[in-house]
Amino acid sequence: xxxxxxxxxxxxEAPKRGLARLNIQLENIASGIVLVxxxxxxxxxxxxxxxxxNFLDIARVVAITGIIAVGMTLVxxxxxxxxxxxxxxxxxxxVTASLVAGSVSDNALVSGVKLPVPLAVLVxxxxxxxxxxxxGLIITRxxxxxxxxxxGTMIFVKGLLYLYTGGYPITFDPMPHGYxxxxxxxxxxxxxxxxxxxxxxxxxxxxxRRMSVGRAIYAIGGNxxxxxxxxxxxxxxxxxxxTLLGLLAGLAGIILTSRQASADTVIGTGFExxxxxxxVIGGTSLTGGRGSVIGSLIGVFIVGVIQNALNxxxxxxxxxYVVTGLVLLLxxxxxxxxxxxxxx
Amino acid sequence: MSTxxxxxxxxxxxxxxxxxxxxxxxxxxxxxxxxxxxxxxxFTTQSPEFLSVASIENLLRSASMFGIVGLGLTIVVISTxxxxxxxxxxxxxxxxxxxxxxxxxxxxxxxxxxxxLPAALSMLIALVVTAAxxALSGLLISLLKLAPFxxxxxxxxxxxxxxxxxxxxxxxSSNTAGVTFSxxxxxxxxxGMVGPIPTITVLFLVLAALIAFVLKATTFGRSLFVLGGxxxxxxxxxxxxxxxxxxxxALSGLLAGLGGLILTGRLSSASPLAATGxxxxxxxxxVIGGTSLAGGRGSILGTVLAxxxxxxxxxxxxxMNVDSFYQYLVKGTIxxxxxxxxxxxxxxxxxxxxxxxx
Numbered sequence: 001x002x003x004x005x006x007x008x009x010x011x012x013e014a015p016k017r018g019l020a021r022l023n024i025q026l027e028n029i030a031s032g033i034v035l036v037x038x039x040x041x042x043x044x045x046x047x048x049x050x051x052x053x054n055f056l057d058i059a060r061v062v063a064i065t066g067i068i069a070v071g072m073t074l075v076x077x078x079x080x081x082x083x084x085x086x087x088x089x090x091x092x093x094x095v096t097a098s099l100v101a102g103s104v105s106d107n108a109l110v111s112g113v114k115l116p117v118p119l120a121v122l123v124x125x126x127x128x129x130x131x132x133x134x135x136g137l138i139i140t141r142x143x144x145x146x147x148x149x150x151x152g153t154m155i156f157v158k159g160l161l162y163l164y165t166g167g168y169p170i171t172f173d174p175m176p177h178g179y180x181x182x183x184x185x186x187x188x189x190x191x192x193x194x195x196x197x198x199x200x201x202x203x204x205x206x207x208x209r210r211m212s213v214g215r216a217i218y219a220i221g222g223n224x225x226x227x228x229x230x231x232x233x234x235x236x237x238x239x240x241x242x243t244l245l246g247l248l249a250g251l252a253g254i255i256l257t258s259r260q261a262s263a264d265t266v267i268g269t270g271f272e273x274x275x276x277x278x279x280v281i282g283g284t285s286l287t288g289g290r291g292s293v294i295g296s297l298i299g300v301f302i303v304g305v306i307q308n309a310l311n312x313x314x315x316x317x318x319x320x321y322v323v324t325g326l327v328l329l330l331x332x333x334x335x336x337x338x339x340x341x342x343x344x
Numbered sequence: 345m346s347t348x349x350x351x352x353x354x355x356x357x358x359x360x361x362x363x364x365x366x367x368x369x370x371x372x373x374x375x376x377x378x379x380x381x382x383x384x385x386x387f388t389t390q391s392p393e394f395l396s397v398a399s400i401e402n403l404l405r406s407a408s409m410f411g412i413v414g415l416g417l418t419i420v421v422i423s424t425x426x427x428x429x430x431x432x433x434x435x436x437x438x439x440x441x442x443x444x445x446x447x448x449x450x451x452x453x454x455x456x457x458x459x460x461l462p463a464a465l466s467m468l469i470a471l472v473v474t475a476a477x478x479a480l481s482g483l484l485i486s487l488l489k490l491a492p493f494x495x496x497x498x499x500x501x502x503x504x505x506x507x508x509x510x511x512x513x514x515x516x517s518s519n520t521a522g523v524t525f526s527x528x529x530x531x532x533x534x535x536g537m538v539g540p541i542p543t544i545t546v547l548f549l550v551l552a553a554l555i556a557f558v559l560k561a562t563t564f565g566r567s568l569f570v571l572g573g574x575x576x577x578x579x580x581x582x583x584x585x586x587x588x589x590x591x592x593x594a595l596s597g598l599l600a601g602l603g604g605l606i607l608t609g610r611l612s613s614a615s616p617l618a619a620t621g622x623x624x625x626x627x628x629x630x631v632i633g634g635t636s637l638a639g640g641r642g643s644i645l646g647t648v649l650a651x652x653x654x655x656x657x658x659x660x661x662x663x664m665n666v667d668s669f670y671q672y673l674v675k676g677t678i679x680x681x682x683x684x685x686x687x688x689x690x691x692x693x694x695x696x697x698x699x700x701x702x
């Protein structure tokens with residue numbers, strides 16, 4: 001009875017879908033305008049900001065959290081969240097680094113087995129995907145709130161990271177050329193992390209807009225019951241997006257350890273906050289069903305530009321903490337206000 | 345708890361109707377007591393000093409600190425669980441409360457000390473600030489209907505950043521060293537005893553009793569359970585939803601600030617990194633104590649017992665020299681198990697409701 005009512009509502013709401021889609025576009029334009037305005041204002045205040053090398057710098061910094069943010073976008077569109085990505089970054093970074101020839105650590109538990117770089121990267125990505133898969137399975141099988149379940153895996157994975165590294169950093173002596181390329185190299189003048197980020201954005205955009213799984217992701221976030229009744233594989237889709245996010249967080253961890261030339265227990269801490277901020281600033285609603293990968297691309301750049309500007313103006317890390325938190329609060333408040341206006 | 349219900353004639357009917365629902369909660373509290381005793385036995389066989397006076401006093405102080413913050417979180421989850429109510433900012437709020445309390449004293453060793461206030465006043469200011477930030481979270485959540493975890497996640501980094509700023513201001517440099525000081529009023533938290541019991545434990549138990557009384561026996565307290573069960577019902581029943589949400593988050597901020605002052609008093613120092621990750625310990629205390637993350641269900645007695653259990657695990661594993669990495673694993677596992685049990689319980693009680701209505 002109630003389910004048919006829900007279906008009816010879905011049918012009645014169907015024409016609004018086009019409008020809703022227009023809204024998403026409008027939000028993209030809005031965050032895009034914010035980004036352009038920020039760049040113009042900061043460029044006017046500080047000429048150093050507008051240099052090409054500074055832009056490459058911003059892109060390189062943004063790329064790592066951006067790769068996580070685009071994956072997080074899909075999870076949030078399904079109505080979920082993943083707080084464990086920061087820990088995943090750390091664990092995958094440490095595991096991959098330890099498997100690469102030339103890595104050294106004072107801890108006996110760290111792998112003595114050394115693999116060729118491509119194989120080590122594959123193992124690392126598999127670990128990331130596995131963590132995501134476990135998140136997805138816990139959430140779909142036990143129906144625990146996603147933020148609670150991933151809070152649990154966040155501590156758990158952090159514990160595994162401590163266990164694996166023994167608290168000692170993993171360094172390289174020397175770092176193999178192939179591994180250095182992932183975080184420090186460049187392709188045609190573009191830093192490799194930025195290339196990875198661009199590919200991740202393109203693939204996830206294609207997946208979310210042009211493939212049936214993308215439509216399922218939006219439908220599940222909009223109305224899970226209706227999605228189930230219309231024959232969509234709700235659980236399988238959810239497990240898929242969490243696994244994909246785990247994989248991407250792993251990729252970010254690999255790039256980061258290559259870039260920093262070390263892996264330790266602190267790497268990745270707080271990344272969930274930066275990624276979620278970027279996604280929400282990009283117009284993706286935390287209630288699910290609404291948002292876009294391109295929006296998150298703009299969102300992470302807004303966060304990156306603000307942090308870069310704070311650096312240029314010599315602001316301390318303390319203030320950056322406060323600003324990041326305030327920007328997140330502002331972004332979700334705007335989202336809340338927009339939702340209220342639409343309802344009335 | 346059941347005697348309290350029996351004394352209140354207006355609630356007897358409800359008590360009878362929900363006897364089957366109430367039993368497992370009592371069962372859970374009984375389970376907690378049994379678990380505490382069992383673990384004590386295990387820890388004692390592994391390291392006999394576990395039952396020493398010093399160790400028990402340390403355990404009680406730690407339990408009181410987590411418990412006081414846990415009381416606030418318990419109230420937040422009971423009353424706003426239906427909208428995903430949680431407060432992730434409690435760890436940062438503790439750090440901020442401690443930083444303000446210690447920073448305004450102006451007695452830090454080798455520091456700039458821009459102002460010198462009496463300890464009582466600096467503590468009061470710390471509590472006012474953390475309560476105000478909590479109220480701000482509540483305002484955003486209720487006014488704009490935002491997800492509590494997202495708002496408090498933002499507040500978590502704002503409060504952590506403010507902690508850095510306050511400490512940098514107090515010591516006159518921006519390195520991340522803490523404020524180290526000595527103050528008789530703060531020492532009460534770390535050393536004070538009332539007879540054989542630490543003063544903060546007495547404070548904890550008094551606060552717990554007070555809050556339990558408010559929850560059980562006042563209109564406001566009952567309205568929290570209604571609100572947590574279903575926000576729309578609460579609104580229709582004439583409860584001022586917005587004001588209530590602001591009050592509970594302000595209370596959570598206040599109690600977290602108090603917990604932070606206690607932490608600072610115990611350590612005689614406030615660090616910008618203090619209480620990092622404590623939100624997880626505090627959430628564990630509430631969830632293991634039987635407070636349902638779905639809202640509308642929870643008990644203060646459970647929170648008190650869970651605070652003792654969690655601190656017992658911490659103290660015991662420390663004494664057995666178990667590495668902190670394994671402690672992470674143990675805690676993560678316990679948290680997940682507690683949440684799964686709560687889910688199973690919810691599923692069973694909703695099935696029961698379906699059977700009754702059929």
